[in-house]
Amino acid sequence: MKHTIAVIVENKSGVLTRIAGLFSRRSFNIESLSVGATDNPDYSRMTITVQGDRDVLEQVIKQLSKLINVIRVSELDAGESVERELAIIKVSADKENRSEIMQIVNIFRAKIIDVSQRSMIIEVTGDEEKIDAIIQLLRQFGIKELARTGKVSMVRGARVIKA
Amino acid sequence: MSKMTGAQAVLESLKREGVDVVFGLPGGVLLPLYDAIYQSDIRHILVRHEQGAAHMADGYARATGKVGVCIATSGPGATNLVTGIANAYMDSVPMVAITGQVNTWLIGKDAFQEADITGITLPITKHNYLLRSAKDISRVFREAFFIARTGRPGPVLIDLPRDVTVDEVEFSWPEVDLPGYHPSVRPHEMQIKKAARALMEAERPVIYVGGGVKYASAHKELFDLATKVNAPVTTTLMGIGCFPEDHALSLGMLGMHGTKYANYAVQESDLIVAIGARFDDRVTGKIASFAPRARIVHIDVDPAEVGKNVRVDVPVVGDARSALLGLLKEVGPKPKGPWNEKIDGWKKDYPLRYIPDMNIIKPQYVIEKLCELAPEAIITTEVGQHQMWAAQFFVHRDPTKFISSGGLGTMGYGFPAAIGAKTGRPECDVIDVAGDGSFLMNSQEMATAVVNDIPVKVAIFNNGCLGMVRQWQELFFEKRYSATILGRTSPDFVKLAEAYGAVGLRATKPSEVEPVIRAALAVDRPVIMDFIVSPAEKVSPMVPAGATLSEILELEWCDEEQLCHLEKIYAEGRREVLGQEGF
Numbered sequence: 001m002k003h004t005i006a007v008i009v010e011n012k013s014g015v016l017t018r019i020a021g022l023f024s025r026r027s028f029n030i031e032s033l034s035v036g037a038t039d040n041p042d043y044s045r046m047t048i049t050v051q052g053d054r055d056v057l058e059q060v061i062k063q064l065s066k067l068i069n070v071i072r073v074s075e076l077d078a079g080e081s082v083e084r085e086l087a088i089i090k091v092s093a094d095k096e097n098r099s100e101i102m103q104i105v106n107i108f109r110a111k112i113i114d115v116s117q118r119s120m121i122i123e124v125t126g127d128e129e130k131i132d133a134i135i136q137l138l139r140q141f142g143i144k145e146l147a148r149t150g151k152v153s154m155v156r157g158a159r160v161i162k163a
Numbered sequence: 164m165s166k167m168t169g170a171q172a173v174l175e176s177l178k179r180e181g182v183d184v185v186f187g188l189p190g191g192v193l194l195p196l197y198d199a200i201y202q203s204d205i206r207h208i209l210v211r212h213e214q215g216a217a218h219m220a221d222g223y224a225r226a227t228g229k230v231g232v233c234i235a236t237s238g239p240g241a242t243n244l245v246t247g248i249a250n251a252y253m254d255s256v257p258m259v260a261i262t263g264q265v266n267t268w269l270i271g272k273d274a275f276q277e278a279d280i281t282g283i284t285l286p287i288t289k290h291n292y293l294l295r296s297a298k299d300i301s302r303v304f305r306e307a308f309f310i311a312r313t314g315r316p317g318p319v320l321i322d323l324p325r326d327v328t329v330d331e332v333e334f335s336w337p338e339v340d341l342p343g344y345h346p347s348v349r350p351h352e353m354q355i356k357k358a359a360r361a362l363m364e365a366e367r368p369v370i371y372v373g374g375g376v377k378y379a380s381a382h383k384e385l386f387d388l389a390t391k392v393n394a395p396v397t398t399t400l401m402g403i404g405c406f407p408e409d410h411a412l413s414l415g416m417l418g419m420h421g422t423k424y425a426n427y428a429v430q431e432s433d434l435i436v437a438i439g440a441r442f443d444d445r446v447t448g449k450i451a452s453f454a455p456r457a458r459i460v461h462i463d464v465d466p467a468e469v470g471k472n473v474r475v476d477v478p479v480v481g482d483a484r485s486a487l488l489g490l491l492k493e494v495g496p497k498p499k500g501p502w503n504e505k506i507d508g509w510k511k512d513y514p515l516r517y518i519p520d521m522n523i524i525k526p527q528y529v530i531e532k533l534c535e536l537a538p539e540a541i542i543t544t545e546v547g548q549h550q551m552w553a554a555q556f557f558v559h560r561d562p563t564k565f566i567s568s569g570g571l572g573t574m575g576y577g578f579p580a581a582i583g584a585k586t587g588r589p590e591c592d593v594i595d596v597a598g599d600g601s602f603l604m605n606s607q608e609m610a611t612a613v614v615n616d617i618p619v620k621v622a623i624f625n626n627g628c629l630g631m632v633r634q635w636q637e638l639f640f641e642k643r644y645s646a647t648i649l650g651r652t653s654p655d656f657v658k659l660a661e662a663y664g665a666v667g668l669r670a671t672k673p674s675e676v677e678p679v680i681r682a683a684l685a686v687d688r689p690v691i692m693d694f695i696v697s698p699a700e701k702v703s704p705m706v707p708a709g710a711t712l713s714e715i716l717e718l719e720w721c722d723e724e725q726l727c728h729l730e731k732i733y734a735e736g737r738r739e740v741l742g743q744e745g746f
Contacts, residue, residue, distance in 0.1 A: 010343065014293075018285060025286045055470070062467035068290040068310060071343040163342065 002031060003057045004083065004153050007046040007064060008072040008163045011037055015069045019046065022067065028052065028060050032085075034150030043071060043163045047152045071163045076153045083153040086125045088113070089135065092142035093120045101141060108134045119144060127151075169297035170199035170328040173261070176304035177205060179336060182232050184208060184223070184586055185261075186216040190236020191276060192263035192325040199328075208586060208615050211607040213240050215579040217247020218605070221256045222580030225566045226541060227587035228380065230311050231256070236263040238276030241322075242283065246573060248318045249287040253570025254401060255374060257316035259307050260288075264324040267295055281322050289317030294324065297332035309339045314346025315465040316378055347464065350481025350489060357477045358436065358460045358486075359493030365434035365458075367502045368394040371417065374401030374569070375439015375463060375483045377562035382406065384487035385438070392497040395506050397425040399440050400554055400569045404562035414506070415515070418446040419706045420551040423513035426712040428506055429454050436460045439483045442472035443570070444708075452711040462486045515555050517703070518719055524673050526624045526696045529680075530556035533594060533622065536680050540592035541566065541584050545577040545601030548630035551702040553596040564591070575604025581619040582612050592620065592684060599625040599653045609663040612689040620683045621691045623656055626698040634701045638718075639730060660691035669693040705729075 009015045016035060023030050031049035038045045050060050057075065064073045093101050094117070101120060105112055110124035124134050128151065135146065155161065167175065173196060177185070184206040189197040200207050210216040213235040220231030231251075235244045241262040251258045265274040270293075281293045290310050292303045307319040362368055376385055382405045389396045389412050396406040397414035406413055414425035426448075429435065435457045440446070447453040450472065460477040461469050469478040479486055517527040526549060533540070534557045542557055543566040544550040550567055559565050566584055568576040581595040595602075602623050612619055624630075633647040657667030666688050670679040676694065683690040703718040707729055716729055 014281070017282070021285045059467065059471060066465070066467055068341060068344050 001051070001053060003050050003052070004076040004078065004081070004151065005048050005050065005057075005061065005064075006074050006076055006153065006161050007048060007070060008038065008161065009044050009046060010069040010071065011042055011044045012069060015044070018067055018069060019048075019064065022063055026059065026063060028056065032150035034152055038162065040163065047076075047150060049151055072161065074161045076155060080157075081153050081155045083127050083151050084125050085128055085131050085149055085151050086123070087131050087135070087146065087148040089122045089124070089138060089143060090119050090145040091122065091138050092118060092144060094118060097141055101138070104134065104137050110134060165334070166331050167334055168195065168199065168328065169300055169323075169330050169332055170195040172297060172300040172332050172334050173304065173323070173328065174199050174203045174205060175334055176301050177232065178203075180230070180304065180308045182230070185232040185234055186210055186219040186223070186583065187234030187261075188213055188216060188236070188240060190240050190263055192237045192265055193234070195325065195328040196234070196263070196323065208582075208611065208617075210579070211610050212605065213243035214247050214575065215582075215605050215608040215611060217244045217258075217260065218250065218573075218576050218579035219583035219586070219608075220258050220260070221247060221251045221254075221576075222543060222566055222583030223587040224251075224256050224258055224583075225580070226563055226584035226591075228563070229257075229587070230308055231258045231583065232261065233258070234261045236276065237265055237280075238278045240276075241278050241280040245283060245287070246571075248284055248320065250568055250571040250573045250576060251318040252287045252289070254568065255316050255378060256318065257312040258318040259304075259311055260318060260320040262320060262322050264293065264322045266326045267324045268326075270324065281320065284320050287318070288320050291320040291322070293322040294327050297327050297330035300327070300332065301335060302337050305336065306339055306341060310341075310344065314348075315375075347466065347480050348482040348485060350462070350479045350486045352489070354477060354479045355486065355489035356493055358462070358479055359490050361434055361458055361460055361477055362392055362394070362436060362490070362494055363497065366500070367432045368392070368434040368436060369414070369428050369432040369457075370394050370396045371399075371429070371435050371437045371440055372396060372402040372405050373399045373438065373440025376402055376405040377439075379439065379464070379483035381438075381484035381487050382562050384484055384491060388487055388491050388494070391491065392494055393499045393503055394436070395428055395503070397421070397429065399443070399446055400567060402440060402562070403554055403565040403567075404559040407560040408558050409560065411507070416554055417712070418443075419448070419708070420555065420702050420704065421715075422515055422555075423704050423715050423717070424506060424509035426706065426715050427509050427513075429457075430711070430713040431505075432457045434458050434460065436462070438462045438486070439464070441468045447472070448706050448710055448712040448714075516717075517700075520697065521673060524670060524676060524694055524696045526552050526626070526694070526700055527556045528673060529622065529624065529676055529694050529696065530596070532676050532680055533596075534558055536677070537592050537594060537684055540564070540594050541581075541588065542594055542596055543567065543577040543581040543584060544596045545598055545604075546572045546574045547598045547601060548626075548634065548700070548702045549596050549598045549601075549624040551631075552624070574598075574601040578602060578605050578619075578621060579608045579611075581621070582608060582617050585617050585619045595619060595621045597621050597623045598630060599623055599627065599649060599656070600629045602656075603653065606659065609660065609665055609689060609691075613664045618687050618689055620689070622680075623691060623693050624696050625653070625656065625693055626696050626700070627651070627653070628698055630698075630700075631702065637701070638726075639707075656691050656693040660689075663689075665689040665691060667691050667693065669695070671695045
């Protein structure tokens, strides 16, 4: 089972290592991890997707909370939060199939951010399934390169997770 | 406050934290710090190997309750501390380790004697710091001591680059402000009420006590609670001494080499009240069949321990002392009942025992004699058979007087730990119970003991082998003694003592044991007692790894059938949990 947690940490060097080290030492499986500064530059926010049952999730949260540089750990319920990933995809494209690719891009409300003689770069955001779906469709044209962020997530409505 | 160098700021910080003794060994990058130590009134104990410094700081901390401090230089000095830090981490010992580091501009350049010690110690410290500026020294030291001694205690490492100790700084002493650190202390009242109710309702309760009670200095409250409700108490290796073992309610130690009656009581219980203990595999045996009919109350200061290894019915997160005080208020007195009678019966039927011998020294006999002649001594141990005998046959009454490497199981721990303990409590006799294998792992510290006039006593249980592993080979590997027979390859320990300027004594037969112990206790110098003990002796009783606690066997009284059964359990266990619980 997959769980998403938001972790507010002190924005200091070495904090990512502490968290990654904790996951490997305790044999927790990180599915994806993304990190960036928050509105307050003293803190960063990580969104971590972990694989495991409730007991594993509970241990992950408790062990993370023990780290001195971790300010807050919250589980994000998938049903109550919005989740986004971003991918940029370089696909083979020539004048024969360019319009077909553009149609797919439009359907997914993705963007073309670079075009050359033989390729295009497509930018797409959405939840994991959407990104998987467009990648699947673009594969027929030949994906030359793919870069994908981890998931970022936020609870809908009034609830706020910050330091 | 006046300007000072970073090194002086370190010393000032240590002074403000109440540190009066540090254990260390200098090196190139530490020259400025050691120059400041030279000019300060802090007591510096020069060790002969940095591992010794870490264990001494650890032993000092366990004996005094204060934060132990060790110092090592960059690179190899720092890496030599690693075992000692890991040991302190596993046993939750408050410690601050200070390591030298190369100049900040050389970090990452593979400079001479550079090691990434903060990276290396990441998983074995409660927290660690790499200082980059002298202005951070006082804040970081204050935080480090605070983190080390609060909540669940543990080691904190501070890596100190050379230039940081040279730079000038205006000294200040800022309050600790750690937004991500909330060592929870006060347990939730509702949970205390639930735990109290469970205890009152239970017909067959067992209180299971670990090192958390020792660190919270909660042994008096534990005594009051146990005697108020007449609940039997068993301790882990780390909890030894938290409850007086000569008391009627004491079950002694539980687990792999615990007493039969402790293990029977746990398995038969309808309520386990775990206090400051973590359900380690050596304690629970096969986890799936651990205390099958018991509800579990788990009191621990570290929320991550609650529910980590076993399912818990009443979690109580908080300091053991506050929790026990809370429980004491909630529970009414409870008379002794059939459960106490049953336990008394087990205690009578299955006492800890061994087969005495008139001609050859039995190790258990030496422990009994030590206990008789030095009942108030601080006992430290190395790791192995002698450690278990010291746990079993010494009658422990004081949690600060049994100092042993539990979680990590570090051979070579006991002797430097004894030096640390004696440094902190010079008025106590301190005896390291050692094996001929373990002692050699840090025997160089005899120089430290002699030079610094720290009169610790070492009792070597010399059986000519790495006894605990040999015991397993005998039982489970058809007596193929692979690499466990030391025979005559060990040095003459009497001569070794004398070579260091210490006193060496030897006992080769039972009648010599008492005179040797008396002579050792009478002299105010470091002493090695070399007891030539029975090489065949096994630690008993025993629960093989992977077996249920009630499958405990007395090895010396086993018949062939029971031994076969033991082997079968072990083989099954190994298949089931290969790589997890196998020895």
